[in-house]
Amino acid sequence: LILNNDTEVPKNAVDSMLAGIRNNPEYGILSPLLRYGDGTPQLNYGSDPGIFSEFFTKYFSKFYFSLLTRFAPGKMERDVHWISGACFIISARLFRELGGFDEKFFLYYEDADLGKRVREKGLKNHISSAVRVTHFLGKSAGPVFSSLLPRIKWGHMYYYKKHNSLFSLKALKTYLLLRFRFNRLAAKAARNGQGVEILDKTIRAIREFK
Numbered sequence: 001l002i003l004n005n006d007t008e009v010p011k012n013a014v015d016s017m018l019a020g021i022r023n024n025p026e027y028g029i030l031s032p033l034l035r036y037g038d039g040t041p042q043l044n045y046g047s048d049p050g051i052f053s054e055f056f057t058k059y060f061s062k063f064y065f066s067l068l069t070r071f072a073p074g075k076m077e078r079d080v081h082w083i084s085g086a087c088f089i090i091s092a093r094l095f096r097e098l099g100g101f102d103e104k105f106f107l108y109y110e111d112a113d114l115g116k117r118v119r120e121k122g123l124k125n126h127i128s129s130a131v132r133v134t135h136f137l138g139k140s141a142g143p144v145f146s147s148l149l150p151r152i153k154w155g156h157m158y159y160y161k162k163h164n165s166l167f168s169l170k171a172l173k174t175y176l177l178l179r180f181r182f183n184r185l186a187a188k189a190a191r192n193g194q195g196v197e198i199l200d201k202t203i204r205a206i207r208e209f210k
C-alpha cells in the first residue's frame with residue numbers, strides 16, 4: 001500500500017482495495033477515488049507526460065474532470081495511464097519485479113514512471129469507484145516546496161529523457177528556460193531576493209541537465 005501522510009482512509013477501504021486487486025489479475029495498480037477535505041472529487045491520475053499531454057493537463061484536465069464527475073459519474077471507474085502516489089495498492093511481487101520507484105526522482109513523476117512501467121508489462125492501472133479516500137492535498141509538502149523546485153524540474157526532465165524522444169526533451173528544456181527566466185525577471189522586479197535565488201538555481205539545473 002502506497003499512502004501519503006495527509007490522507008484519511010475509511011474503515012475497510014484497504015480490505016476493499018486488496019480484494020479488488022486480488023480478484024482482477026489484469027490490474028497492476030489499483031487506486032480509490034480521492035476526495036478533498038470538503039468532499040469534492042480530486043483528480044488523481046493522468047496521461048503519460050509529454051509536450052501535448054502536459055499542455056492538456058495544465059489547461060483542460062480539471063475542467064474535463066469536473067464535467068465527468070457532474071454528468072458522467074459512472075465513468076469515474078476506469079483504466080488510466082498512471083495514478084497519483086497519494087494512495088494506491090500494488091502487489092509486493094510486482095513492485096519488486098519493477099524495482100520499485102525509480103529513486104532518481106526526488107519528488108513528482110515517480111508515480112507516472114511507475115505507471116508506465118506497469119503498462120509495459122501488459123497490466124492496467126485502475127481507478128476503483130468502490131473506494132473513496134480523503135486527501136488533504138499539499139499538507140505533506142509543507143513550506144519548503146519552492147526551495148525544492150530545482151530538484152523537481154530535474155525529475156521532470158529525467159522523465160522525458162527516460163521515456164520520450166530527444167526532441168521532446170529539448171522542447172521541454174526550451175520551454176522551462178523561457179518560463180523561469182520570465183519568472184526571474186518578475187521576482188527581481190518585485191525585489192524578491194529569495195525567489196531570484198531559487199529561480200537562478202532552477203535555471204542552472206535546467207541548463208546543465210544532460
